[in-house]
Amino acid sequence: MSTALRSPANFRREAAEAVTKPSLKIALDRTTGLLQRRRTDVLKAYPEFEVTREIAKNIKDHTLAHLDHYLVEFERNATAAGAIVHWAETPEEACRIVIDLCRQADAKSVTRVKSMLGEEIGLPKALAAAGIDRVETDLAEHIIQLADEPPSHIVIPAMHKTREEVAELFANHHKEPKIDGEVGTLVESARQELRAKYVAADVGISGANFLIASTGSVCTVTNEGNAELTTELPRMHIVTAGIEKLVPEPEHALVLLRLLARSALGTEFTQYTSFFTGPRREGETAGPEAMHIVLVDNGRTQMLAGEMRPMLRCIRCGACINHCPVYGAIGGHPYGSTYPGPMGSVLTPALESLEVAKDLPHACTLNGRCAEVCPVKIPLPDLIRSLRDDTWRRKLVPKPARWAVQGWAWMAMRPRLYRLAAGLANQALRLWAGPRSMIAKLPLASGWTDSRDLPAPIGPTFMEQYRRRQRR
Amino acid sequence: MVKDFPHVGLLITCLVDTMRPEIGFATLKLLEQAGCRVSVPDAQTCCGQPALNSGARAEAQALAKRVIAAFEPFDYVVAPSGSCLGTVKAHYPELLADDPVWHRRAAQVAAKSYEILSFLADVRGWQPQGVRFPARATYHHTCAGLRELGIYAQPLQLLEHVDGLEILPLEGETACCGFGGTFAVKYPEISTAIVSDKTRQIAATGADTLLAADLGCLMNIAGKLSREGRGDIRVFHPVEILAGMADGKGVAGR
Amino acid sequence: MSDARTRILARLASARGKNAPNAEAIAAERAALIPDASATQPTFAEQHTLTRFEAMATSERLTATVSHIESLKDVPAAVAAYLAHRGLSAEAAVAPALADLEWGEIQASTSITPNQPVAVTMAEGGVAETGSLIFRSGPETPMLHNFLGLHHIAVVRQDRIGRYLESVFGPDAPALPRIMTLVTGTSGTADIEAVNIRGAHGPRYLHILLVG
Numbered sequence: 001m002s003t004a005l006r007s008p009a010n011f012r013r014e015a016a017e018a019v020t021k022p023s024l025k026i027a028l029d030r031t032t033g034l035l036q037r038r039r040t041d042v043l044k045a046y047p048e049f050e051v052t053r054e055i056a057k058n059i060k061d062h063t064l065a066h067l068d069h070y071l072v073e074f075e076r077n078a079t080a081a082g083a084i085v086h087w088a089e090t091p092e093e094a095c096r097i098v099i100d101l102c103r104q105a106d107a108k109s110v111t112r113v114k115s116m117l118g119e120e121i122g123l124p125k126a127l128a129a130a131g132i133d134r135v136e137t138d139l140a141e142h143i144i145q146l147a148d149e150p151p152s153h154i155v156i157p158a159m160h161k162t163r164e165e166v167a168e169l170f171a172n173h174h175k176e177p178k179i180d181g182e183v184g185t186l187v188e189s190a191r192q193e194l195r196a197k198y199v200a201a202d203v204g205i206s207g208a209n210f211l212i213a214s215t216g217s218v219c220t221v222t223n224e225g226n227a228e229l230t231t232e233l234p235r236m237h238i239v240t241a242g243i244e245k246l247v248p249e250p251e252h253a254l255v256l257l258r259l260l261a262r263s264a265l266g267t268e269f270t271q272y273t274s275f276f277t278g279p280r281r282e283g284e285t286a287g288p289e290a291m292h293i294v295l296v297d298n299g300r301t302q303m304l305a306g307e308m309r310p311m312l313r314c315i316r317c318g319a320c321i322n323h324c325p326v327y328g329a330i331g332g333h334p335y336g337s338t339y340p341g342p343m344g345s346v347l348t349p350a351l352e353s354l355e356v357a358k359d360l361p362h363a364c365t366l367n368g369r370c371a372e373v374c375p376v377k378i379p380l381p382d383l384i385r386s387l388r389d390d391t392w393r394r395k396l397v398p399k400p401a402r403w404a405v406q407g408w409a410w411m412a413m414r415p416r417l418y419r420l421a422a423g424l425a426n427q428a429l430r431l432w433a434g435p436r437s438m439i440a441k442l443p444l445a446s447g448w449t450d451s452r453d454l455p456a457p458i459g460p461t462f463m464e465q466y467r468r469r470q471r472r
Numbered sequence: 473m474v475k476d477f478p479h480v481g482l483l484i485t486c487l488v489d490t491m492r493p494e495i496g497f498a499t500l501k502l503l504e505q506a507g508c509r510v511s512v513p514d515a516q517t518c519c520g521q522p523a524l525n526s527g528a529r530a531e532a533q534a535l536a537k538r539v540i541a542a543f544e545p546f547d548y549v550v551a552p553s554g555s556c557l558g559t560v561k562a563h564y565p566e567l568l569a570d571d572p573v574w575h576r577r578a579a580q581v582a583a584k585s586y587e588i589l590s591f592l593a594d595v596r597g598w599q600p601q602g603v604r605f606p607a608r609a610t611y612h613h614t615c616a617g618l619r620e621l622g623i624y625a626q627p628l629q630l631l632e633h634v635d636g637l638e639i640l641p642l643e644g645e646t647a648c649c650g651f652g653g654t655f656a657v658k659y660p661e662i663s664t665a666i667v668s669d670k671t672r673q674i675a676a677t678g679a680d681t682l683l684a685a686d687l688g689c690l691m692n693i694a695g696k697l698s699r700e701g702r703g704d705i706r707v708f709h710p711v712e713i714l715a716g717m718a719d720g721k722g723v724a725g726r
Numbered sequence: 727m728s729d730a731r732t733r734i735l736a737r738l739a740s741a742r743g744k745n746a747p748n749a750e751a752i753a754a755e756r757a758a759l760i761p762d763a764s765a766t767q768p769t770f771a772e773q774h775t776l777t778r779f780e781a782m783a784t785s786e787r788l789t790a791t792v793s794h795i796e797s798l799k800d801v802p803a804a805v806a807a808y809l810a811h812r813g814l815s816a817e818a819a820v821a822p823a824l825a826d827l828e829w830g831e832i833q834a835s836t837s838i839t840p841n842q843p844v845a846v847t848m849a850e851g852g853v854a855e856t857g858s859l860i861f862r863s864g865p866e867t868p869m870l871h872n873f874l875g876l877h878h879i880a881v882v883r884q885d886r887i888g889r890y891l892e893s894v895f896g897p898d899a900p901a902l903p904r905i906m907t908l909v910t911g912t913s914g915t916a917d918i919e920a921v922n923i924r925g926a927h928g929p930r931y932l933h934i935l936l937v938g
Contacts (some may be wrong), residue, residue: 012659019665027919034920045768052766059759066752068738087731139926140917156917163918187915187923194927199840215902225873225913225928228905232870243734248756250895255766257891265916267787268768269856272928273908281904283865297734305741325648329665363659365652365666366525368619382566385525392527401658405523409531412486412517413538422490429491437725438698447657451664452695455491455707455723462484462493466512 006150007336008348008357014334015363024331027162035322038266039373046262049375056259057377059252060313064304070213070246071295077216081278083291091121094296098123098205098238099130101292105236107132107202113220113227114138115207116154116316117242117296119338120351123205135197137226139190146173152332154339155264155318160331204230204288208241209260209315210253211293217277218293219253221260221270228274237276237288243295244304244312250275256315259375263317299351307386311346313376320370320380326363335360342370342380349387358396361387419463426461429454480508481546483539483585485556486518487687492723495687498715499552499588505715506591506598508548515542519551521559524567525653536564537574540581548595549585552711553686554617555653557587562620587617588711589685593626599633605713606636607706609681610674613646614689627685627710634713640677644669649684651692667696674705681706683713687723694723767890768855775854775889776936782857783934788911789924790857790932794884797937801881802829804935805846808879812931818844819875823866838874845875845929849909851886853894858910859934860894862903869905873913878929880909884938 018024043049063070075085088094102110110132112118124145127134136145140158144151146169151157158166163186167179170189178189206227210219218239220227231237247253261270280287303312321327321341332340337348337357345360361384370380391397411418433439433456442449459465480503488495503510520535539560543549551557564578592598611631617623624646631637650656650666657663670693674682682697682705684690694707708722720726739746747755760766770778783790795804801824809816809832817833819842825834838845848867849859859880863869872878888894894908913928924930 015659016661019661025665031920048766048768055760055766062755062759065742066747068735068742069749069752071735071738087734089730089733093730137927138917139915143917156920158917159920161918163921166918183918183921184923186918187926191925191927195840198927217902223914223916224926226926228869228907229873229927232873232905248759251760251763251892254891254895255760255763258766258768265920268782269858269908269910271910271912271914273858273910275902275906276904277902277906278904281864284863284868284904285865286868286870287863287904295734297730297737301734301737301741304738325650325666325669326659326662328669329650329662363655363662365615365648365650365655365663367615367648367652369615369646369648372619385527388525388527389529390527392529397527401526401654405526405528406531409520409523409528409535412520412535415515415517418517422486426490437721438695438703440699445657447660448695451660451699452667452692453698455691455694455698455725457491457493458726459493462489462496463512463514465493466496 008352008360010336011334011359011363014336015330018330018334023162023165024160027160028328028331031156031159032322032328035266039263039319039322042262042266042268049262052255052259053375053377056256056375057313059247059255060376063246063248064244064309064312067243067246067304070248071243073213074211074216074246077214078278078293079216081216083216083278083293086292086294088294089297091298094121094240094294094298095123095126097294098240099126099132101236101238102127102130102132102203105203105290109133109135109197109201110203110205111135111137111198111201111230111234112141113204113206113222113230114141114157115240116338117207117240118205119151121240121296121298123240135194135201137194137198137230138222139187139224142190142194143169150333151338152340153318153321154316160333198229198233201230201234203236203238204234205238205240206231208239208245210247210256211241211245212250212253212275213246214249215277217250217275219273219275221257221273223265223271225272228272231276231288232286235288236290236292237279239291239293240296241293243297243300260315260317263319263373263375303350308346308350308383310378311343311350311383313378314343315376317375319373319375323369323373325365325367342384346380346383346387354387354390354394355396358391361391422461423464426457429456476507478508478547480510480548480550481543482510482512483516483519483543483549483551483556483560484512485551485553485687488552491691492687494717494719495552495709495711498709498711498717499550501715501717502588502592502711503550506596508596511546513542519556519559521556522654524559524563529567533567536567536578540564540574540577543581544577547584548591549581550588550591552588552709554587554614554621554623555686555688557585558616558620560585587621587623587685589627589630590621590623593629600630600714601633603633603714603716604635605718607681608638608640608679609683610640610642610677610679611645612642612649612670612682612684612689612693614684614686615648617685618646630714631683631710637713640679642677643673649689649692651688653688656692663692664696667692671696671700671702675702679705681708683708683710685710690723698724763890763892775887776884779852779854779857779887782854783911785857787922788857790911790934792934792936794936798827798881801846801935802827802832805879806830806832808933809844812877814844814877818846818879819871820845821847821867821871823848824881838871840874842875844877844879845871846879846881847871849880849882851888852882853888853891853908855890856908856910858908861907861909863905864903869907872907872909873928875929876925877931877933878912879933879935881935881937884936
């Protein structure tokens with residue numbers, strides 16, 4: 001799927017298509033299965049998880065409740081350290097700031113560390129439009145850049161690709177591809193390919209996992225070490241970050257970091273955790289001469305003022321995605337936005353609009369596993385239900401479904417009539433089934449019977465049989 | 473406090489009523505064995521879950537009030553379904569939060585509502601005696617029971633006392649089966665893909681019987697097993713086993 | 727100040743409503759957010775700090791190796807032993823902080839190349855909880871040295887290994903440098919089928935010289 005055609009409005013069609021791709025299923029099963037097992041294992045050795053997630057939730061809630069206070073504190077301290085802080089309300093504004101900065105640095109080539117905020121604001125496309133060469137340094141982002149595809153997961157953006165597909169891409173695009181069927185060899189191929197590009201870049205762009213108010217620091221985590229290589233070598237470091245990334249102090253970041261690695265990849269800690277505080281200092285021979293931090297709103301202040309506020313606690317670990325049965329069946333692309341899975345089904349309607357994303361909150365079994373694994377206790381099913389309420393209120397639910405629910409509810413308010421209808425339905429199903437106990441085809445129920453049989457009732461309804469017994 | 477002879481209102485659930493009354497009668501029998509007086513209020517229809525999950529709040533509120541009024545007189549409200557009971561216990565109070573009087577009534581009903589297996593195990597301390605069901609079965613934990621009501625150990629504790637019944641471990645035992653109420657027909661392709669994983673995992677256990685405590689999930693899984701030519705696997709709600717009423721292939725057919 | 731800033735802050739203020747708490751009230755709430763940091767720390771009560779550090783660093787996941795030396799003077803010999811053991815030629819990029827040691831036969835240079843085979847650097851400390859090394863940027867300790875080598879040899883004094891992550895920011899810790907990095911094992915990726923692979927961009931091998 002090309003990056004140009006993405007929209008959550010196409011969810012239904014793309015989901016139906018996605019389930020027919022065998023290689024996608026293989027990739028998703030291999031990956032989500034492994035991540036689930038690793039998370040379970042690492043949490044066995046961390047009985048403090050429950051207490052910690054409660055504290056983490058409180059940290060995020062407190063910061064969000066006083067976000068204006070903390071943003072100003074962050075700005076003051078970052079500025080004191082020599083960084084320059086910018087503010088952007090919209091994706092366009094944020095991209096314009098970044099492009100202007102790149103031009104100011106006379107940048108021909110920029111390296112980028114994976115940042116979902118960057119994806120959210122469309123930075124890759126904006127850089128291309130401005131004629132600036134972009135090198136994705138995260139291995140997964142490198143893969144999907146070669147494939148010209150959008151990310152399908154927030155932690156492992158190329159989750160939808162099998163090793164075989166990656167090998168084919170590298171064979172076609174790397175200068176000296178190394179391929180032998182082993183994942184390790186593919187990684188080596190990318191290492192060689194990217195190394196030279198780090199050195200040549202004029203600007204390094206990163207996101208932020210946390211912004212620390214008391215020190216004005218930007219905290220990033222990677223396992224590859226690409227954030228540091230991306231930001232140490234070029235002349236300028238630009239950070240794009242959502243305003244919800246704030247925490248008051250480094251200690252608060254530590255609590256969240258303990259949860260992040262365990263929830264995301266099932267490891268105790270991320271390999272490289274860096275705190276960036278301002279540009280190159282006196283006496284240093286390396287490091288960027290300028291550091292710019294672009295704080296992006298893009299709908300967050302509105303979320304904060306409404307019912308979706310708990311979603312702003314999200315630390316982008318992806319655990320809800322890895323445990324979502326719907327994601328596990330269709331992957332990330334059908335969601336048509338930067339954020340897939342349960343967290344995406346809540347974020348996308350807020351960041352884009354409920355009109356285009358109206359399918360997302362409904363395409364969920366409400367099984368609750370996402371909330372169970374969320375390290376900051378976001379009540380995802382409740383938020384999804386609340387969005388369903390909105391789709392109903394704003395008449396975004398298709399008319400036939402609307403009438404069906406209303407008609408059925410009207411009937412359910414009238415027990416005698418309801419009994420009669422239930423009895424008729426029961427009889428009709430038994431008649432239709434005849435001697436068989438499974439119904440293979442049923443008019444108006446193809447949604448069920450196209451792919452599975454419908455068990456037919458054996459006798460009359462419970463209420464009818466029960467009343468008969470009572471009379472005896 | 474375990475009351476000696478509590479009066480239980482049986483919430484039969486619309487799906488059990490129409491599609492598999494056997495589960496209702498098994499529940500009734502078990503409640504009586506566990507020393508309860510059971511009534512089935514005539515005024516009940518459905519708990520309103522389809523409306524609640526469709527976003528039709530006004531409709532869901534109206535139905536919730538009906539259920540609350542119908543079941544208020546009882547000592548306990550019991551249903552053979554984690555998702556219906558979850559609606560009463562986990563969602564009614566929130567659904568009626570804006571109305572102080574109804575909110576209080578909802579909370580009172582919620583507090584005395586139980587899914588049947590957890591009611592038998594936790595509230596009544598009941599155990600099956602002399603029940604025999606020779607089978608190599610496997611157990612699927614249904615989502616609402618598991619995550620809204622916290623039911624995990626109770627069904628297995630009860631089934632342990634059934635003679636001849638062996639429970640084989642199921643990979644992904646706590647993963648959703650893809651039913652999700654109206655989701656199953658609104659997004660049939662996704663639902664089918666999810667249930668296909670479930671049936672594959674069930675088949676991999678080599679079990680001859682599948683047990684799960686929510687009829688929607690049972691119909692979804694049984695329907696898929698049947699379509700895949702695995703109709704020989706019997707499918708039951710645990711209450712049917714515990715009550716000694718498991719006949720034929722259960723939800724999978726006569 | 728930009729308009730965007732004014733508008734964002736105004737929206738946040740209005741979201742909070744009229745009862746804006748004063749800075750003191752916020753500070754009080756903030757101070758109480760972590761009632762007890764130990765509640766969030768994984769327990770390893772039975773393990774000595776140094777034992778835990780070594781166990782974590784050399785775990786199957788972090789894949790580092792460790793050797794012990796008595797003082798900084800022993801670094802060149804330990805490096806030479808490592809190079810010989812690995813069959814590497816006797817040359818290394820070393821952090822300026824270590825340049826004054828007697829490197830003897832090893833060709834030691836403070837400059838570093840993009841495809842440096844071996845880099846030797848000085849960590850400021852470590853964390854037992856996670857098996858991490860703490861690196862702070864500065865004229866004597868450039869950060870790139872920790873990333874460009876295929877083999878990374880890190881020197882750390884064992885009395886600078888703290889028990890938990892909180893020790894990195896404790897009251898005695900120096901002010902933050904331009905960049906401070908906690909390095910926990912070697913560069914890795916799980917980006918293809920979630921299979922863990924070493925040496926993604928940074929070092930593939932990490933050898934820790936514990937001093938003291």
